[in-house]
Amino acid sequence: MTNVELGLPALPAPPYPEEVRARLAEDAAELIGRYPQARSALLPLLHLVQAEEGFVSPTGIRFCAEQLDLTTAEVTAVATFYTMYRRRPAGKYHVGVCTNTLCAVLGGDQIFAELQEHLGVGNNETTEDGEISIEHIECNAACDYAPVVMVNWEFFDDQTPQSARRLVDDLRAGREVRPTRGARLCGFKETARILAGFPDERPGANDESGAGGAPSLAGLRLARGEVLPGTGGTKVVAPRHEGTGTGTGTGGGTEAHGTGTGTGSEAHGAGQEGTEA
Numbered sequence: 001m002t003n004v005e006l007g008l009p010a011l012p013a014p015p016y017p018e019e020v021r022a023r024l025a026e027d028a029a030e031l032i033g034r035y036p037q038a039r040s041a042l043l044p045l046l047h048l049v050q051a052e053e054g055f056v057s058p059t060g061i062r063f064c065a066e067q068l069d070l071t072t073a074e075v076t077a078v079a080t081f082y083t084m085y086r087r088r089p090a091g092k093y094h095v096g097v098c099t100n101t102l103c104a105v106l107g108g109d110q111i112f113a114e115l116q117e118h119l120g121v122g123n124n125e126t127t128e129d130g131e132i133s134i135e136h137i138e139c140n141a142a143c144d145y146a147p148v149v150m151v152n153w154e155f156f157d158d159q160t161p162q163s164a165r166r167l168v169d170d171l172r173a174g175r176e177v178r179p180t181r182g183a184r185l186c187g188f189k190e191t192a193r194i195l196a197g198f199p200d201e202r203p204g205a206n207d208e209s210g211a212g213g214a215p216s217l218a219g220l221r222l223a224r225g226e227v228l229p230g231t232g233g234t235k236v237v238a239p240r241h242e243g244t245g246t247g248t249g250t251g252g253g254t255e256a257h258g259t260g261t262g263t264g265s266e267a268h269g270a271g272q273e274g275t276e277a
């Protein structure tokens with residue numbers, strides 16, 4: 001009979017070494033104290049244990065269950081539902097390639113295929129040097145910058161197979177890589193600790209979060225009934241004081257989106273050139 005891997009952790013799991021357990025228990029108490037009910041802290045606690053080992057291990061699941069007075073089955077159910085919790089160790093840089101519909105048709109499928117070949121690893125696998133893990137991910141609500149790649153959950157917009165290969169090469173070589181938007185990168189474990197709810201201690205990092213880019217703001221302006229350059233004077237929606245007509249909606253929206261994406265590509269292209277120097 002063929003073994004089927006369900007991705008569920010083997011239990012019972014060993015506990016953390018006492019020193020690790022004591023340190024994590026202190027962090028967990030701080031997180032739990034932020035909620036009226038302890039079990040509400042499960043998601044941050046899963047990020048906390050992920051920050052320790054680079055994934056949510058059976059030991060991490062046992063720890064969360066003990067801290068929150070839950071069963072390991074309950075914790076496992078949550079940890080295996082959300083895809084941000086990994087069941088295998090991530091690389092220092094976890095690269096997610098969006099292969100959801102819009103990114104896929106604009107090149108995401110090709111990027112994912114070429115990155116797997118370039119790195120010599122498959123989906124959810126890590127390079128031998130431990131630097132890069134790769135995963136295909138679902139829509140990241142950045143469709144106006146498609147196709148997008150994420151590294152430790154920071155955005156790299158308007159990618160191509162060539163720019164994505166250069167990106168992972170730069171990461172492996174230790175060259176500085178800046179996301180298109182958001183704070184500068186840190187390692188996967190450090191990112192997980194920030195996601196658990198602990199402050200990003202790097203000077204200036206909290207001021208580096210990006211604002212809305214041109215393509216996103218173009219959508220906002222169209223929704224307000226403005227006419228954008230290059231759209232042939234088409235309004236997606238009428239301004240509120242002119243009524244709520246929708247007759248010109250779909251065509252105008254498509255044209256305007258094309259304009260917005262083009263602007264983003266140009267900006268991103270310049271940024272990627274910078275990493276090559």
Ligand code: FES
Pocket residue numbers: 098099100101102103104138139140141142143146147148
């Ligand atoms: S389809 Fe890729 S971000 Fe939405």
